[in-house]
Amino acid sequence: xxxxxxxxxxxxxxxxxxxxxxxxxxxxxxxxxxxxxxxxxxxxxxxxxxxxxxxxxxxxxxxxxxxxxxxxxxxxxxxxxxxxxxxxxxxxxxxxxxxxxxxxxxxxxxxxx
Amino acid sequence: xxxxxxxxxxxxxxxxxxxxxxxxxxxxxxxxxxxxxxxxxxxxxxxxxxxxxxxxxxxxxxxxxxxxxxxxxxxxxxxxxxxxxxxxxxxxxxxxxxxxxxxxxxxxxxxxx
Numbered sequence: 001x002x003x004x005x006x007x008x009x010x011x012x013x014x015x016x017x018x019x020x021x022x023x024x025x026x027x028x029x030x031x032x033x034x035x036x037x038x039x040x041x042x043x044x045x046x047x048x049x050x051x052x053x054x055x056x057x058x059x060x061x062x063x064x065x066x067x068x069x070x071x072x073x074x075x076x077x078x079x080x081x082x083x084x085x086x087x088x089x090x091x092x093x094x095x096x097x098x099x100x101x102x103x104x105x106x107x108x109x110x111x112x113x
Numbered sequence: 114x115x116x117x118x119x120x121x122x123x124x125x126x127x128x129x130x131x132x133x134x135x136x137x138x139x140x141x142x143x144x145x146x147x148x149x150x151x152x153x154x155x156x157x158x159x160x161x162x163x164x165x166x167x168x169x170x171x172x173x174x175x176x177x178x179x180x181x182x183x184x185x186x187x188x189x190x191x192x193x194x195x196x197x198x199x200x201x202x203x204x205x206x207x208x209x210x211x212x213x214x215x216x217x218x219x220x221x222x223x224x225x226x
Contacts, residue, residue, distance in 0.1 A: 044216070
């Protein structure tokens with residue numbers, strides 16, 4: 001398996017623009033997690049899904065952020081409109097029904113100018 | 114106050130030294146305790162995990178949990194340059210992996226050859 005796949009790896013955009021981050025979890029995994037990592041706040045959970053259904057979105061910072069999982073092999077995290085304080089590395093992770101290690105993707109480095 | 118506190122370092126030690134990394138936490142409901150290792154520009158990878166209090170050893174790595182003090186540690190013996198990375202502690206309440214993880218901010222470690 002190729003592991004968790006994220007795209008794009010780097011994104012530079014201007015304030016006010018819409019940003020869409022994409023994630024393909026490991027095949028067969030039932031849980032998908034979106035995290036954000038910054039120097040100041042570390043790694044924070046934004047939202048997670050089980051069998052494509054959002055379970056906990058309490059970490060989503062505000063209404064500008066939304067996440068979807070239309071099927072078991074694809075998820076998106078959208079920021080609209082983007083702001084400079086959204087600049088961070090966004091990670092997607094997945095794990096199986098029985099839990100265990102969360103496998104992280106390589107991350108998307110987002111810079112909002 | 115954050116739920117999980119971790120000294121961000123950076124920490125530099127000579128090759129062969131014993132390294133001690135620590136986290137404290139405030140949520141007494143945490144039951145699973147994990148250490149993730151993150152190399153530069155990569156996603157975190159699970160290094161070790163423990164359930165409840167006690168010690169666990171895996172090669173040169175030892176994880177300790179003291180729930181009475183709400184304190185966890187990771188020891189690295191005979192440290193190698195390849196151990197240079199950021200080490201993140203993580204914790205969860207009821208399950209291992211398939212629920213929200215709360216991370217520390219990470220300690221950046223450099224092993225000097």
